[in-house]
Amino acid sequence: MRVLDFLAKACAVLAGVLLTGITLMTCASLIGRNTTGWTLVGDFELTGVATGAAIALFMPWCQWRRGNIIVDFFTAKASGRTNDLLDRFGALLLAVSFALLAWRTTLGGLNAYDTHSESQMLGFPLWMVYVAMVPPFVLASVIGVWQAAFGFPVEAPEAHA
Numbered sequence: 107m108r109v110l111d112f113l114a115k116a117c118a119v120l121a122g123v124l125l126t127g128i129t130l131m132t133c134a135s136l137i138g139r140n141t142t143g144w145t146l147v148g149d150f151e152l153t154g155v156a157t158g159a160a161i162a163l164f165m166p167w168c169q170w171r172r173g174n175i176i177v178d179f180f181t182a183k184a185s186g187r188t189n190d191l192l193d194r195f196g197a198l199l200l201a202v203s204f205a206l207l208a209w210r211t212t213l214g215g216l217n218a219y220d221t222h223s224e225s226q227m228l229g230f231p232l233w234m235v236y237v238a239m240v241p242p243f244v245l246a247s248v249i250g251v252w253q254a255a256f257g258f259p260v261e262a263p264e265a266h267a
Contacts (some may be wrong), residue, residue: 121163201250
């Protein structure tokens with residue numbers, strides 16, 4: 107459980123670092139473009155690449171923290187046991203979804219590598235984006251399986267304050 111928590115946090119921190127770097131790069135490019143005429147060529151390509159990787163990197167933390175939207179309109183008055191079983195089933199469905207995403211992203215990355223796909227302006231190899239996305243999808247799937255099998259950790263009430 108601690109390993110999954112640590113890995114999910116590490117992924118989220120890495121995603122935050124990526125987004126911070128992209129934000130700083132975008133600001134520098136916009137300020138340069140609007141003041142001196144200098145711009146960073148391909149900044150929009152780097153933004154897209156890093157944002158895609160960051161989204162994938164946030165998924166394990168989201169799954170670990172149960173950050174997905176839960177619509178409990180029909181189950182609000184159900185017993186705690188029923189809600190727990192439904193939550194575990196939902197975690198299992200998400201685990202399967204993340205496993206499918208990891209599989210298809212792996213195939214997409216292999217295809218991008220085989221065809222030498224690159225971004226248009228910078229010639230950035232697109233397979234690298236896929237490589238960055240697969241491990242977090244696998245981790246999110248493992249977390250979902252763990253949650254489906256063992257339930258959800260109970261947190262102290264002050265953790266939500």
